[in-house]
Amino acid sequence: MQQTTPQAITLTNSALIKYTMFSLVFAAITLFTIILPAEYDIDPTGIGHELGLTVFHHGKDETAAQLSTQETSEKSKDATETIEVIVPAGRGVEYKFVMAQYQKLEYEWITDGPALYFDLHGEPEGDTTGYFESYAIATLDEMKGSFTAPFSGSHGWYWKNTSDSPVTVQLIVKGEYAKHGLK
Known part of the structure; x- marks a missing residue:
């Protein structure tokens, strides 16, 4: 062979x-x-x-600054906090609050520009299936209200900016939550 x-x-x-x-x-x-x-x-x-790549650098700096100052902050339900969230052009961002079941959050938000599509929703703590529950879905430039968390987990907004320039959302909150930040 x-x-x-x-x-x-x-x-x-x-x-x-x-x-x-x-x-x-x-x-x-x-x-x-x-x-x-x-x-x-x-x-x-x-x-x-x-190609829209320069937005990543801006988002990274702002995300790091917001997370370092806000994510681990403990807040009492009587404290009012004002948060600025920048939604890049043609992109979406999520801003969430970690809350226990039946905790309440009062909120008001307003944009410095056009209306944004948003989904106010919550995701159960520890869930790995991708389940979420929406509380409000619309396209607005401002909103005011409150909600009580129906379950422990992260609750907040997904904002989508379809315009050609970044939009700043001023979010004013008061309520019970353990931490918050961009997700």
Whole structure:
């Protein structure tokens, strides 16, 4: 029986140099069109802005600042808190409050621009099925009300901005909750 050996692929020095140069050019294009705009808000070509990548850098800084100052904060039910949430152009964000069953939250929110689609809803603590219960769904530029959490979990808003520029939501809350932040 004759043994066959796999045929070795032989690359010449010129082929290795060609593939290395191709890889370097591809890496440079990726760096300038995707990575720098998304991670550092540096957009020398303008493509990152056109693709909507520069919004990630802004959202990351704001998210980190909001989460570091607000997520672990304990609040009493008599304290009123004003929170600013920026909804990037063409995107949606969720802002949630962790609440125990039957805790109450009074709220008022208003945008600095056009109306936003929103879904005020809650997700049960520990649920892994993806279940959520909506309390209100509409497209408005302001809303005022209150709700009592029907179950322990995270409760809050999903806002969707269909406009071409970011919209700031000023959210004023008073109630019982353990922590809050962007989700």
